[in-house]
Amino acid sequence: MVGPDGEGTETICLEVFRYLPDTEEAPRFQRYEVPFRRDWVVLDALNYIKDRLDGTLSYRWSCRMGICGSCGMMVNGVPKLTCAAFLREYYPRRVRVEPLAHFPVIRDLVINLDDFMDKLRQVRSWLIPREKRAQEEREFLQTPAELARYKQFSLCINCMLCYAACPVYGLEPRFLGPAAIALAQRYNADSRDAGQAERASVLLGEEGVWECTFVGQCSVVCPKAVDPAGAIQQAKVAGALDWYRSVLLPWGKR
Amino acid sequence: MRGEYRRSLGSGWWRTRPAYLRFMLRELTAFFVGGYAIFLLSLLHQAGREMLGFVTFAETLHSPVRVALHLAALGMALVHTVTWFHSAPKVVVLRRGERRVSPGVIIGAQYALWVLVSLAIGDVVIGTGERGAP
Numbered sequence: 001m002v003g004p005d006g007e008g009t010e011t012i013c014l015e016v017f018r019y020l021p022d023t024e025e026a027p028r029f030q031r032y033e034v035p036f037r038r039d040w041v042v043l044d045a046l047n048y049i050k051d052r053l054d055g056t057l058s059y060r061w062s063c064r065m066g067i068c069g070s071c072g073m074m075v076n077g078v079p080k081l082t083c084a085a086f087l088r089e090y091y092p093r094r095v096r097v098e099p100l101a102h103f104p105v106i107r108d109l110v111i112n113l114d115d116f117m118d119k120l121r122q123v124r125s126w127l128i129p130r131e132k133r134a135q136e137e138r139e140f141l142q143t144p145a146e147l148a149r150y151k152q153f154s155l156c157i158n159c160m161l162c163y164a165a166c167p168v169y170g171l172e173p174r175f176l177g178p179a180a181i182a183l184a185q186r187y188n189a190d191s192r193d194a195g196q197a198e199r200a201s202v203l204l205g206e207e208g209v210w211e212c213t214f215v216g217q218c219s220v221v222c223p224k225a226v227d228p229a230g231a232i233q234q235a236k237v238a239g240a241l242d243w244y245r246s247v248l249l250p251w252g253k254r
Numbered sequence: 255m256r257g258e259y260r261r262s263l264g265s266g267w268w269r270t271r272p273a274y275l276r277f278m279l280r281e282l283t284a285f286f287v288g289g290y291a292i293f294l295l296s297l298l299h300q301a302g303r304e305m306l307g308f309v310t311f312a313e314t315l316h317s318p319v320r321v322a323l324h325l326a327a328l329g330m331a332l333v334h335t336v337t338w339f340h341s342a343p344k345v346v347v348l349r350r351g352e353r354r355v356s357p358g359v360i361i362g363a364q365y366a367l368w369v370l371v372s373l374a375i376g377d378v379v380i381g382t383g384e385r386g387a388p
Binding site: 019021022025027077101102104105106112144145147148149167170171213214215216217219220227229230233234236237 | 256257258259260261263267268270271273274277281341344345347349351352353354
């Protein structure tokens with residue numbers, strides 16, 4: 001059936017986490033009935049609520065195509081990019097939308113991501129070149145095999161779904177966490193980079209890779225198949241080998 | 255105006271998702287594997303000391319409780335082995351040029367090695383039994 005404005009008359013119930021710190025004491029869930037369309041994602045439903053039902057609802061989004069990484073939320077308890085979570089996967093059950101787990105909530109579905117940004121800085125998630133030189137002087141050449149070593153980890157879009165899936169981060173927020181370690185590993189594996197020793201103190205330190213118990217859910221929820229769980233285990237192996245080298249061959253090159 | 259709302263993960267977090275429960279089960283198997291390793295070492299230690307004590311000890315292993323414990327340890331060791339074999343491709347990265355060696359090859363190689371080592375140990379144990387203990 002088709003409604004007066006071209007929409008189907010079937011609806012789906014969205015239970016949305018609301019936290020309004022300036023007017024309300026405690027968070028609550030608010031129900032909204034939203035038109036059900038097979039081609040709608042959860043983000044479309046939130047936009048419908050914002051435009052037609054309740055303009056006070058706050059959430060982050062931008063590209064709607066799984067690139068910007070800003071619309072990550074808990075959908076029925078699972079971290080998802082809401083632009084990629086189709087309503088038809090849940091219909092006719094209700095859809096519960098909450099802010100990403102383990103992060104402090106600023107308002108409604110908006111989390112504070114300062115901690116994650118700080119962790120990206122801690123692991124120095126940028127290229128630290130072997131030699132400082134202007135790009136015009138000479139390109140930093142790389143073979144396809146060298147590119148393949150880190151390419152998978154470079155696909156991270158910083159959506160933080162992996163943090164919301166990681167119980168270790170939930171229990172111990174000081175843990176560097178999956179994405180930051182995957183990005184550190186991305187630069188450590190880059191043939192143009194020479195920052196491994198600089199990153200080691202954080203990566204192999206108390207809040208680094210050894211905190212990870214390999215639950216593996218970070219890789220399951222990652223929308224870009226970055227495999228942060230793999231990155232962390234590989235960083236553990238690299239760290240352990242470095243340690244053995246330093247003990248067995250203290251005179252050798254580390 | 256109130257500040258940010260902070261949620262904490264309670265001690266029952268591992269019951270909230272089937273995947274977390276599977277993780278806890280995998281971790282739990284380590285106790286059985288570790289415990290059985292200690293048991294085997296103590297068995298070897300006893301066998302090396304005096305034969306009579308070893309035989310008496312070995313006879314107590316026939317009690318139903320001990321058999322049940324052994325079966326539980328076997329089940330847990332199998333879960334432990336299989337889950338780690340299947341996790342290994344995340345840890346071991348082998349490359350052939352630009353391509354990674356497929357996870358199936360790494361998992362398969364471990365199973366093959368498992369069979370070979372089991373056959374070798376079986377040969378030593380059964381062979382020793384047939385020839386008679388020294």
